[in-house]
Amino acid sequence: MLYREAGQFKATYAEDSQIFPIRQDKIGFWLLMLVFGVAVPLLTNEYWLKAILIPVLIFSLAAIGLNILTGYAGQLSLGSAAFMAVGAFAAYNFILRIEGMPFLLALVLAGLTAAAVGILFGLPSLRIKGFYLAVATLAAQFFIVWALVKFPWFSNNSSSGVVTAQDVTILGYTFVSPEAKYVLTFLIVSFMALLAKNMVRSSTGRAWMAVRDMDVAAQVIGFRLMRTKLLAFAVSSFYCGVAGALYAYTYIGTVEPEGFNLDLSFKILFMIIIGGVGSIMGSFLGAAFIVLLPIFLDNVVPAIFGDALGAGFVSNFQLIVFGGLIIFFLIVEPHGLARLWQIAKEKLRLWPFPH
Amino acid sequence: MARQIGDVIVDLQNISLRFGGVKALTDISFNVKEHEIRSIIGPNGAGKSSMLNVINGVYHPQEGQIFFKGALRKKMEPHEAAEQGIARTFQNIALFKGMTVLDNIMTGRNLKMKCNFLQHALYWGAAQKEEIAHRIKVEEVIEFLEIQDIRKTPVGRLPYGLQKRVELARALAAEPHILLLDEPMAGMNVEEKQDMCRFILDVNDHYGTTIVLIEHDMGVVMDISDRVVVLDYGKKIGDGVPEEVKNNPEVIKAYLGTSH
Numbered sequence: 380m381l382y383r384e385a386g387q388f389k390a391t392y393a394e395d396s397q398i399f400p401i402r403q404d405k406i407g408f409w410l411l412m413l414v415f416g417v418a419v420p421l422l423t424n425e426y427w428l429k430a431i432l433i434p435v436l437i438f439s440l441a442a443i444g445l446n447i448l449t450g451y452a453g454q455l456s457l458g459s460a461a462f463m464a465v466g467a468f469a470a471y472n473f474i475l476r477i478e479g480m481p482f483l484l485a486l487v488l489a490g491l492t493a494a495a496v497g498i499l500f501g502l503p504s505l506r507i508k509g510f511y512l513a514v515a516t517l518a519a520q521f522f523i524v525w526a527l528v529k530f531p532w533f534s535n536n537s538s539s540g541v542v543t544a545q546d547v548t549i550l551g552y553t554f555v556s557p558e559a560k561y562v563l564t565f566l567i568v569s570f571m572a573l574l575a576k577n578m579v580r581s582s583t584g585r586a587w588m589a590v591r592d593m594d595v596a597a598q599v600i601g602f603r604l605m606r607t608k609l610l611a612f613a614v615s616s617f618y619c620g621v622a623g624a625l626y627a628y629t630y631i632g633t634v635e636p637e638g639f640n641l642d643l644s645f646k647i648l649f650m651i652i653i654g655g656v657g658s659i660m661g662s663f664l665g666a667a668f669i670v671l672l673p674i675f676l677d678n679v680v681p682a683i684f685g686d687a688l689g690a691g692f693v694s695n696f697q698l699i700v701f702g703g704l705i706i707f708f709l710i711v712e713p714h715g716l717a718r719l720w721q722i723a724k725e726k727l728r729l730w731p732f733p734h
Numbered sequence: 735m736a737r738q739i740g741d742v743i744v745d746l747q748n749i750s751l752r753f754g755g756v757k758a759l760t761d762i763s764f765n766v767k768e769h770e771i772r773s774i775i776g777p778n779g780a781g782k783s784s785m786l787n788v789i790n791g792v793y794h795p796q797e798g799q800i801f802f803k804g805a806l807r808k809k810m811e812p813h814e815a816a817e818q819g820i821a822r823t824f825q826n827i828a829l830f831k832g833m834t835v836l837d838n839i840m841t842g843r844n845l846k847m848k849c850n851f852l853q854h855a856l857y858w859g860a861a862q863k864e865e866i867a868h869r870i871k872v873e874e875v876i877e878f879l880e881i882q883d884i885r886k887t888p889v890g891r892l893p894y895g896l897q898k899r900v901e902l903a904r905a906l907a908a909e910p911h912i913l914l915l916d917e918p919m920a921g922m923n924v925e926e927k928q929d930m931c932r933f934i935l936d937v938n939d940h941y942g943t944t945i946v947l948i949e950h951d952m953g954v955v956m957d958i959s960d961r962v963v964v965l966d967y968g969k970k971i972g973d974g975v976p977e978e979v980k981n982n983p984e985v986i987k988a989y990l991g992t993s994h
């Protein structure tokens with residue numbers, strides 16, 4: 380009886396089209412924001428911030444980017460990590476080469492650079508679909524990483540392309556402590572998630588989904604395929620680009636092109652498959668899940684089985700669990716954790732009466 | 735009846751369409767007048783759907799000319815046809831499966847929405863106002879087609895008859911001048927057919943929408959059409975008011991000669 384929309388009548392279409400039409404959801408959302416924006420940085424330790432929370436946020440952003448392209452616009456991509464690399468190296472070069480470049484502006488420019496590259500590699504999507512497009516994005520993945528290593532200019536002539544992110548300074552304040560970096564990341568990611576949610580619930584998002592679900596009908600209704608698909612590539616790459624820049628600047632600090640390899644692209648793909656294809660919230664759930672699962676297994680498996688199984692087992696076990704989960708979600712629940720959460724809420728709405 | 739049939743709005747002249755060796759349409763000419771209900775009938779594979787696809791630019795005929803509102807139409811893409819006020823439904827339902835009824839119908843209004851993706855991202859001021867203004871229009875269509883109680887349902891979960899209705903709603907949301915309907919009543923029971931007939935007549939009557947209809951049910955066609963064109967094996971074998979067509983010996987032969 381606690382979770383109910385009873386008595387909450389929607390008098391206007393504005394109310395009906397809110398992100399959280401049910402009051403309990405809205406309260407829950409703001410509680411979450413308070414917990415993660417204020418309580419978490421005050422209460423958790425450095426390990427949690429640096430090794431778990433910051434990467435979860437950053438991967439969530441990348442997953443949102445991929446979700447926009449694959450989940451909403453239906454264009455499968457295996458190049459997310461490469462677009463992150465573009466963002467990271469673009470931010471590095473903008474800050475390095477332009478005197479007094481503000482950090483936030485560099486972040487936007489990094490996103491725009493990734494968007495431009497994304498449009499370029501999105502052009503094949505106008506002619507090919509599905510598997511073949513995935514192969515084309517795979518080419519983007521390899522080409523971009525190769526180019527970043529090949530041309531030393533991108534890494535300011537450092538050996539093997541390794542660059543160290545400069546200090547993050549906004550309005551004279553330098554973000555050094557993990558708490559400060561976490562809060563900055565949190566604010567940027569939350570803001571961009573909100574923008575993404577707004578896009579997908581308005582005409583832009585409907586265009587993407589229309590093209591995803593049935594492109595002939597989308598055209599007949601008046602959507603332009605080329606514009607819609609390329610916009611999805613641009614916005615998606617922008618998100619991945621900003622995520623890549625944050626990855627360098629608020630997460631690991633030192634990056635090299637090889638760090639943004641195909642493995643990472645697949646990891647982001649798994650995040651949206653497990654979290655929920657075509658769901659902004661699912662992007663967060665998937666990222667959290669994929670970051671937390673190995674840590675969880677590392678701690679739990681030895682505790683249960685002791686050392687009898689050997690060190691190699693745990694990492695193999697991880698792969699088995701990942702593989703199993705991905706097959707599970709692909710077959711049983713293609714809408715991922717986000718959908719499971721929704722089902723749980725529907726059940727809760729009817730509780731304690733099952734029908 | 736308040737409506738009055740107007741001038742020729744679509745004029746097809748000597749249209750031929752081939753797919754490799756298959757001649758889908760051969761030298762077909764006919765026209766559609768403003769405000770009328772113009773039906774296309776014919777046995778399976780006669781080329782009816784292909785004809786609609788030619789009208790709204792999904793297929794481009796190898797030969798022939800299309801005049802739209804008196805002007806010769808160059809090669810036109812489907813989205814351009816939509817911009818010209820041509821909407822349609824498909825023989826095999828072409829709804830957006832992953833979206834709700836409401837979102838599907840909202841897509842019908844996309845050409846009238848002017849905000850760009852940045853405004854959508856901020857969802858503030860103009861974008862929100864626009865969304866709500868169009869939502870009001872969409873709700874009118876929802877009410878007209880009596881589908882209020884399913885607006886938030888994902889279309890994939892709806893039974894066939896309702897999906898057909900939602901597809902009509904999406905087309906109507908565009909406030910089209912010309913509505914192309916490809917077998918809107920196929921697979922429906924008698925009651926659903928009656929509803930659909932009523933909706934088609936109402937749209938035509940209230941908004942003066944020109945309707946091009948493909949339908950196999952002869953009773954319905956003869957009842958509601960102003961004029962009927964008959965195709966067989968990609969050729970036109972009859973054209974005129976229902977009475978004329980019914981008594982056309984070639985038409986009778988085509989229909990008796992097939993399994994219909």
Ligand SMILES: Nc1ncnc2c1ncn2[C@@H]1O[C@H](COP(=O)(O)OP(=O)(O)OP(=O)(O)O)[C@@H](O)[C@H]1O
Pocket residue numbers: 753756757758776777778779780781782783784785825
């Ligand atoms: N995209 C296409 N590619 C190849 N052949 C096609 C295509 N579309 C239609 N045809 C062929 O053109 C001919 C006419 O098909 P069309 O679908 O227009 O017939 P129809 O009158 O709508 O038939 P039905 O009553 O079965 O819907 C058929 O022989 C069909 O196989």
Ligand SMILES: [Mg+2]
Pocket residue numbers: 782783784825916
């Ligand atoms: Mg047909």
